[in-house]
Amino acid sequence: MKKSLCILFTLLFCSFLTVRAQYDAHFTHYWEMQNFYNPAGAGAARELHAFAAYSNQLSGFQGNPKSMLINADMPLSMLRGDHSLGLGVLNDEIGMFVHQHLFMNYSYGIKLYGGRMVIGAQLGLLNAKFEPKELNLGENKDDPAFPSAAVDGNKMDFGAGVFYQHKHFYAGLSALHINAPLIEMGESNQFQVDPYFNFMAGGNIKLKNPLISIQPSLQLMTDFVAWRADITARGTYTYDGKLLFGGVTYSPATSVTFFAGLEFSNITLSYGYEMFTSGIGAQNGSHDIYIGYGIELNLAKKGKNKHNSIRILK
Numbered sequence: 001m002k003k004s005l006c007i008l009f010t011l012l013f014c015s016f017l018t019v020r021a022q023y024d025a026h027f028t029h030y031w032e033m034q035n036f037y038n039p040a041g042a043g044a045a046r047e048l049h050a051f052a053a054y055s056n057q058l059s060g061f062q063g064n065p066k067s068m069l070i071n072a073d074m075p076l077s078m079l080r081g082d083h084s085l086g087l088g089v090l091n092d093e094i095g096m097f098v099h100q101h102l103f104m105n106y107s108y109g110i111k112l113y114g115g116r117m118v119i120g121a122q123l124g125l126l127n128a129k130f131e132p133k134e135l136n137l138g139e140n141k142d143d144p145a146f147p148s149a150a151v152d153g154n155k156m157d158f159g160a161g162v163f164y165q166h167k168h169f170y171a172g173l174s175a176l177h178i179n180a181p182l183i184e185m186g187e188s189n190q191f192q193v194d195p196y197f198n199f200m201a202g203g204n205i206k207l208k209n210p211l212i213s214i215q216p217s218l219q220l221m222t223d224f225v226a227w228r229a230d231i232t233a234r235g236t237y238t239y240d241g242k243l244l245f246g247g248v249t250y251s252p253a254t255s256v257t258f259f260a261g262l263e264f265s266n267i268t269l270s271y272g273y274e275m276f277t278s279g280i281g282a283q284n285g286s287h288d289i290y291i292g293y294g295i296e297l298n299l300a301k302k303g304k305n306k307h308n309s310i311r312i313l314k
């Protein structure tokens with residue numbers, strides 16, 4: 001019975017891995033992560049913006065996905081023109097599989113129709129590793145489809161994107177893994193990363209009470225085979241130099257997510273819980289933690305390249 005369960009888990013894991021290969025890790029606080037989902041999002045906050053995000057998905061299941069992202073981006077105010085740079089590293093674990101993505105983004109912006117139009121490019125390195133140390137195939141232990149020792153490989157990766165930022169809204173479209181990198185893992189194993197497109201948009205709705213506002217946002221991810229949409233309503237309340245926020249995200253046919261957070265002294269802390277609407281159950285959802293830090297850079301002349309941050313449009 002134990003061997004049968006192990007084989008079943010392995011097959012389910014490999015099947016899940018095929019689906020996951022279509023997308024990068026999904027995080028609850030996607031609107032804070034422009035530099036991760038879109039190369040043209042580097043420098044979008046118009047400040048030094050650094051953050052760490054952790055996602056524990058499908059909690060309660062053995063070998064469940066766990067994702068950790070560390071990111072920093074900033075405008076290069078010391079250069080003439082609107083140049084920005086972003087760096088990030090993602091560690092994504094699913095069972096005995098580890099996926100790592102190291103990337104660098106560059107973006108260049110121009111003034112357009114009262115806003116800022118940006119184009120960006122990404123250069124990255126993908127690394128994939130499979131460690132079968134706990135793999136028990138029973139009678140199928142000699143199956144060549146499953147490696148008996150750890151295997152890994154890496155491949156260069158490219159992406160591109162466009163981003164438009166206005167006083168009251170923003171929108172961006174990116175194409176990631178556009179070279180469809182095929183990672184060779186050992187002599188007989190391969191891992192294909194499919195290209196996908198990411199669209200993100202958001203805005204700000206002011207209410208009669210100047211201390212309260214609503215920031216709706218939308219993210220759509222697709223490779224034209226599968227897709228995921230996230231529709232978010234986020235409310236903010238400002239009091240005594242601190243900002244409280246919370247809201248809900250609905251992903252059709254997938255989940256409902258609740259989140260809440262606090263911003264103070266340039267630091268943002270937030271927690272989100274994703275409840276799946278499928279048969280997985282609310283108790284086996286995903287926990288997301290976000291920690292961010294932002295500080296203005298005054299290396300350029302006052303007023304030069306000044307734009308509103310997309311984090312909270314004013």
